[in-house]
Amino acid sequence: PPRGPAPPFAFSADGGAVSAAGQVFLLLPPGTTRWRATFGFDLSGAPKGSRGVSSLGAGTVTAAEPLDASALRQSFFMAGPIGTWPAGHAQDGFFGAWQGRPAFDAGALLAWTGALHGHYRQMFGQTRPAPYGVFLRYNPINAGGGVGLHHAFVTTFGTGRGADLASIRITLAHEMFHTFQPYVTRPGGLESAWFGEGLATFYQARLPFRFGMIDADAFLHDLNWTAARYYTSAMASVPNAQVPARFWADTRIRTLPYDRGMLYFATVDHALRQKSGGRENLDTLVLALLARQKAGAALANADWEDQLVQHLGPQGVADFRAFLDGAVPLPASDAFGPCFARTTTRLRRYELGFATDVLAEPKRVVRGLVTGSAAALAGVRDGDEIVDPVPQDGIQGEQTQELTLRLRRDGRVFTVTYLPRGETVDAWQWRRVPVSPGTACAL
Template identity: 65%
Template structure:
């Protein structure tokens, strides 16, 4: 094992140059299908007198998605002295915060055979379709090559110099190996673009790339501000949906005080497994479409509102990653629907439907009172744990907002606390739970800090009846708990072999057996909030494949829901 990192140039105004060029290639025997993408990196500022320190580093797995670290080919490198030979070693890199996610951990390192002199050029080829089997629930980072296009997040294909250097980054496309009419866009716009500010390696990986026979809104992508792109042919008007998103983005920009919004890209692509989900990235976000709920524009709008909020909002940076995801995801869930309603981008009924889906998922969950410390340990292994930062975080922030509004007689709200956290973050401070506790103390007193710590320990937040606005009131409803019927960790494994089948469960009654192999990944996060949606498993048993379908529900409990208050007007609903 190799430890340590190469020393790169200092951050700030000493940022060095880094150019990324992508060349997608379409297989002439398969029409417009893109089979590979050639990548060229050109960067300066690397000093490696110690050849035992990595020149490039790439995580092996990012948020349950395999990178191309083990499948890229034809890697070549050179500097001012000529060719460099790079040898491979796998290391355990330090974890770093990347919004709600984290980077680092098990990684592949490339080390040079001699000290480097001057700028470095590295080229390699990656497959345009993921060649490793999907691990299960995961954000849309991996390569997708369908509909005459290709797309991926930088997380999965950009080996970059380790360390905390910043780069003046440029992005370019070579589309000469694609059919006529091909376009190439990145997080920062179309064609050759330069990032508006220096970027760290972590921020560079949080960029998105799409090329080929793709659509765009506006048709001519602007040099700054909002744009959107889509790959494939969704069952809805993509341009109309992106026009709606552009309008909401404008409201977000004003809410967060951006006079001149930077480039901001929204990407849509097909997902046959868990359509409708998405992920916020650096100055961009990605959402997916498909059949069923994956083509439901109202649901996709909420996803777009959520992911777009991530780009503006504050985060808690220490502890990094999933342990603090309650903050980022809880705020995003609450504000995605709240701001959309405030700016007349969704109806009160759409607001209520989304609220009750999350509330029903939480208040029926056996994991509702698990401490927050369990989230990073079991995030990918149990969908009921994975949704806690979203649902419990949202409900907690609703209680804080309600308390602040009532304590201040309506002169303050959660908006003030959130924007104060954002100001701390923009000042360069590494934000922590202590910063949040200080704001709570100022607004509500020490009892709010005690309640917050109880929340982290698993206390169930129960917002007041009117916490979501004057049009809604709390009620209860008999609802059934989500019950998969076998060991939840199975669905997060590359080879999904059923074990721990629960006797008497709906899964057993449907004919599932221990030892069955589930051959297609199964999304669960959304189905938890839908009391009547059936779970469909494609299994292999004794060499034969068949389908098993059942309602993944167990005991009935009384769960909190919200309903429309009689006699209220739509115009009075927003907070």
């Protein structure tokens, strides 16, 4: 796709196998009718030992409930010489598959993910296991990203951070949470992303930490990475209503629902714990909204405000509306537990060095070059064509990671590498603090 951050729907032929989402190759039935559906594979012409896996499980599988066109298009398929976990996985419950050769033990990663999925099921009261598949495949452009689909999640790996196992675990924890959580759908679309993405970012390390699946250092790393990306952003106070219009055009806007949403929910969680003496926390509100959604309600901001009034009073609503207007949330020093305390450090802002819209356009031609920026000093010029898509969401949070652009100028293709950073600012972070032996760090 022209822009780097795009969902991994399209066909991949890596490693002699193939994978794709249903929306790119299935002929879909019209209308909203739900159909009895069976997914199967003809592997007679495939390499020896090939297997086929879909969102419903391995081999030929009939869906437990009728599927409409939306569920069919949002299904995922992978076949050929692929890896699977467990080796003889059932069609009911958690399973996984991978394509290509990741630079880590994919089976061990999927075993970890399956254990976390079990914790999620228990937390959210899912008594009857439903099929849920995790698919891994290579992405040379925006490794580490992914997309949630029907009974499935697809994530991608690559090199560098894209092969970092700790980072991929957090991605999987985030995306699986989406399968269980409630959603605010009014207002529709990206204006409500603060809720869905903010919640998933809040819980992506907190729950694995709570369940003993990552340690305190891994939790702290995830917290500080998110905080650094947000508190150094020049767009930190952009009102939520402006997010949809600029979501794809500017990575600093695109990451706001995740980062600002996570930090806002941390303030709510802390306020609930303080007011209730530890009897309530963010889980209380999330489970209440989930029950309302399961009863048939389409959740809106007003439903969230109802919960805030009940548990935190009018001030909770006032703080929420200020957050939507762009107020910068700042969790208390002890908001993440007794083992961590808030501090400040000097960090540099992310600065691409030219108009951010360029990277979302079909033909990426540099304009709006910032005089004196790292991009300009490295040799980027207005009118240069950027040959390859450029992912930014991850690099925006990495203080020392350089950006490499492959440029075309006057018919000549060459590369330019620079550190996309601008001014230095004070940013909030958290640090480990000494605690008594036996103190439980996880909340």
